[in-house]
Amino acid sequence: xxxxxxxxxxxxxxxxxxxxxxxxxxxxxxxxxxxxxxxxxxxxxxxxxxxxxxxxxxxxxxxxxxxxxxxxxxxxxxxxxxxxxxxxxxxxxxxxxxxxxxxxxxxxxxxxxxxxxxxxxxxxxxxxxxxxxxxxxxxxxxxxxxxxxxxxxxxxxxxxxxxxxxxxxxxxxxxxxxxxxxxxxxxxxxxxxxxxxxxxxxxxxxxxxxxxxxxxxxxxxxxxxxxxxxxxxxxxxxxxxxxxxxxxxxxxxxxxxxxxxxxxxxxxxxxxxxxxxxxxxxxxxxxxxxxxxxxxxxxxxxxxxxxxxxxxxxxxxxxxxxxxxxxxxxxxxxxxxxxxxxxxxxxxxxxxxxxxxxxxxxxxxxxxxxxxxxxxxxxxxxxxxxxxxxxxxxxxxxxxxxxxxxxxxxxxxxxxxxxxxxxxxxxxxxxxxxxxxxx
Amino acid sequence: xxxxxxxxxxxxxxxxxxxxxxxxxxxxxxxxxxxxxxxxxxxxxxxxxxxxxxxxxxxxxxxxxxxxxxxxxxxxxxxxxxxxxxxxxxxxxxxxxxxxxxxxxxxxxxxxxxxxxxxxxxxxxxxxxx
Numbered sequence: 385x386x387x388x389x390x391x392x393x394x395x396x397x398x399x400x401x402x403x404x405x406x407x408x409x410x411x412x413x414x415x416x417x418x419x420x421x422x423x424x425x426x427x428x429x430x431x432x433x434x435x436x437x438x439x440x441x442x443x444x445x446x447x448x449x450x451x452x453x454x455x456x457x458x459x460x461x462x463x464x465x466x467x468x469x470x471x472x473x474x475x476x477x478x479x480x481x482x483x484x485x486x487x488x489x490x491x492x493x494x495x496x497x498x499x500x501x502x503x504x505x506x507x508x509x510x511x512x513x514x515x516x517x518x519x520x521x522x523x524x525x526x527x528x529x530x531x532x533x534x535x536x537x538x539x540x541x542x543x544x545x546x547x548x549x550x551x552x553x554x555x556x557x558x559x560x561x562x563x564x565x566x567x568x569x570x571x572x573x574x575x576x577x578x579x580x581x582x583x584x585x586x587x588x589x590x591x592x593x594x595x596x597x598x599x600x601x602x603x604x605x606x607x608x609x610x611x612x613x614x615x616x617x618x619x620x621x622x623x624x625x626x627x628x629x630x631x632x633x634x635x636x637x638x639x640x641x642x643x644x645x646x647x648x649x650x651x652x653x654x655x656x657x658x659x660x661x662x663x664x665x666x667x668x669x670x671x672x673x674x675x676x677x678x679x680x681x682x683x684x685x686x687x688x689x690x691x692x693x694x695x696x697x698x699x700x701x702x703x704x705x706x707x708x709x710x711x712x713x714x715x716x717x718x719x720x721x722x723x724x725x726x727x728x729x730x731x732x733x734x735x736x737x738x739x740x741x742x743x744x745x746x747x748x749x750x751x752x753x754x755x756x757x758x759x760x761x762x763x764x765x766x767x768x769x770x771x772x773x774x775x776x777x778x779x780x781x782x783x784x785x786x787x788x789x790x791x792x793x794x795x796x797x798x799x800x801x802x803x804x805x806x807x808x809x810x811x812x813x814x815x816x817x818x819x820x821x822x823x
Numbered sequence: 824x825x826x827x828x829x830x831x832x833x834x835x836x837x838x839x840x841x842x843x844x845x846x847x848x849x850x851x852x853x854x855x856x857x858x859x860x861x862x863x864x865x866x867x868x869x870x871x872x873x874x875x876x877x878x879x880x881x882x883x884x885x886x887x888x889x890x891x892x893x894x895x896x897x898x899x900x901x902x903x904x905x906x907x908x909x910x911x912x913x914x915x916x917x918x919x920x921x922x923x924x925x926x927x928x929x930x931x932x933x934x935x936x937x938x939x940x941x942x943x944x945x946x947x948x949x950x951x952x953x
Contacts, residue, residue: 425878430868443868456879457898457930598934646935647864696863777871777878 417496417506418823419465420447421775421783425456428775428786433692433702435740435775436788436820438564440555441694442644445651448553449539449595451528452497452504463497463505471818473567476811485569488513489818492521503527506550514568519585519619522559524551536597543591547584548607548636548657551591556688557655557706559584562733562747563766563792567816570794572762575729575751577710579634579657579684585620586610586628589636603638607631607659629661629680649692656685664717675717683711700737707731726754733766743770743790758803762812764796785823792816852940853947861945865935872952880931884952886910891926902928912946919945 417437421428424447429435431444440448447454455461469489477483495507503526510521528541543551549558556562558580566573576582591605609631610618620628640653659682666676686708693701708729715722733747747766753759770790774780793816796809806812862872862883869880876882881894891908892899906926908914914925919942922931937945 426868427878454879456877644934694864696860697867698863777867777876778873 417465417467417494418783418786419461419463419494419496420452423455423461423463423497425458425783427777427779427782429697429740432775433700433735433740434737434743434770434772434788436770436772436786437822438555438560439562439702439704439735440553441692442642442646442649445553445555445642446539446595446598448506448555449528449541449593449601450504450530451502451526451541452506453500453502453526453528455498461497463495463499465494465496465822467492467494467820467822469565469818469820471565471567471816473569473814473816475567475569475814480808480811487568489568502529512568517619517621519621520546521585522546522550526551533596538597539595541593543589543593543605545589545591546587546610548580548587548589548605549655550584551589551593551603551605552638552655553593553595553601554640554642554651554653554688554690556651556690556704557686557708561706561729561731562704562745563768563794565790565792565816565818565820566794567792567814567818570814570816571796571799571812572751572760573764573766573794574731574749574762575708575710575727575753576760577682577684577708577727577729578661578680578712579659579682579710580686580708583607583609583628583631583634583659585618586615587631587634591636593638595642598644599642601638601640601642601653603636605636607634607636607657609661629664629677631659631661634659647693647695649694650690652687652689654685654687656683658683677714678717679713679715681713685709698739700740701735703732703734705732724754725759727759728752740776741772743772744768745770753800756803759800760802761798761800762796762809763798764794764809766792766794768792785821787819787821789819790817792818853943853945853950855944855947855951857941858944858946858948861937861941862948865933865937865941865945869931869933883949886915886952887912887946887950900926900928900930902926903930912950915946915949916942 431441431447433439433441468491471489472486474484490510490512492508492510495505498504506522506524508522511518523546525544526541528539531538531540545551547559587607587609589605589607591603593603595601609628636657638655640651642651643649661680664677664680665673668674686706688706691703710727713722713724730750733745735743735745737743745768750763752761768790770788772788774782775786794814796812799806799809799812869878870883871878872884873882874884877897881897887910889910891906891910892904903926918925919937922929922933
């Protein structure tokens with residue numbers, strides 16, 4: 385990737401979250417877990433649009449809010465699942481030559497399901513088959529219970545997690561933004577952030593949340609950096625030689641409204657994540673860590689919404705949208721002037737599924753930055769056709785396995801790489817044939 | 824979700840029910856086909872219509888006339904097992920409208936709202952599951 389060759393610290397500060405996010409996009413592409421189906425006795429299609437994760441139906445949203453603990457009441461369910469993805473991708477290298485790459489992109493194991501009546505887990509350890517690297521990819525450990533408050537049902541819970549938004553129940557922002565599968569060869573897609581995205585796998589957060597009357601959702605949490613040594617042991621990715629700065633008491637909030645009419649559903653919400661990283665470091669030519677910035681303040685805020693036409697599940701139609709803005713202020717370690725930047729991310733995707741088996745998706749994405757000298761930006765469209773033969777009642781191997789096969793095209797209309805406008809943005813296009821299986 | 828064969832079976836069953844005059848007044852206006860759609864939209868996440876096929880909830884095959892809490896291999900709440908309910912159309916309608924009201928301490932979480940026509944259609948559909 386070209387960003388690896390950019391020299392200045394300022395560019396590295398921008399490159400770091402970009403790379404982290406690109407890696408995270410590839411690494412967080414899954415939550416379609418047969419262990420949940422085995423636990424509940426339900427089909428994948430009950431919780432997932434298109435019978436495959438991670439896009440959630442209202443039922444799936446409530447299952448996540450309930451702490452992954454809902455079940456059919458039978459004992460002896462083992463909360464373990466696995467996942468393997470593989471893809472064949474056509475792309476152009478930096479010299480503009482057409483190339484292709486086949487890879488076993490990822491293999492994951494999950495501790496996913498009910499641990500006790502009130503405690504459940506979505507914990508994912510992933511082996512990256514391209515980078516040959518293993519990490520604690522996702523952690524969302526929940527405690528949840530249901531209460532009656534003034535005659536209204538209220539689910540109240542806690543989430544311990546390792547990336548802001550992995551715990552979000554609507555699976556429409558941050559870690560769960562569409563597209564849900566991207567090749568390692570795919571280029572940057574949308575805006576790149578220091579907070580949401582950049583902090584993934586480097587922080588631990590404790591979030592308290594409630595869903596009242598199945599409509600109103602509120603959540604507040606606090607994130608702190610894990611010690612660098614722990615990050616290293618857990619395989620947290622290092623982005624372009626930068627270590628994530630120390631983050632203490634970074635607040636996160638989420639408010640949303642959900643309306644589940646059974647034949648259709650919609651959700652609107654806002655969220656925010658603010659923090660100040662201190663003592664950022666980078667690796668110098670000798671491999672030693674040296675200071676890169678004293679303070680870097682970020683303010684992330686976003687708005688999102690979804691609409692789902694579910695009908696009798698023969699024809700399912702969805703629209704998802706999200707807009708996120710990040711404002712950053714950086715005080716360099718060398719005492720040079722404070723710099724500020726504003727990054728924006730726009731996503732809009734619409735999908736159609738026939739019998740939760742045959743899917744077609746069109747998505748628009750756009751990432752912008754106010755840093756025209758060294759920032760990155762992109763704009764384009766995504767097309768995907770996919771086939772999910774299983775995951776329904778009486779499907780072959782249900783509830784033991786599911787698979788999705790898809791063809792995806794990411795096409796750029798504009799691409800700015802660290803301040804440089806790419807003359808032929810289509811050189812960044814990728815076409816991917818992928819297989820994604822879970823068991 | 825219904826296969827063509829199942830749809831044909833349902834249509835035949837509905838015709839048989841009508842011909843025999845067994846349809847109850849409350850379900851007289853129910854449409855079996857539409858009732859199947861109501862089932863798919865409102866119930867199928869947790870219930871199957873196939874005999875001996877339980878999901879999170881018990882199969883609804885032959886539910887009309889069945890005593891509550893008696894399907895084998897289903898883990899019922901104590902409240903449901905002790906309810907003494909026999910699933911008549913009226914009882915099903917009342918339960919769907921307010922599960923916790925009819926069986927306090929029961930497990931079913933359904934929170935949808937069916938109008939009178941949807942109720943009639945659903946009950947007409949359930950009556951065919953024999």
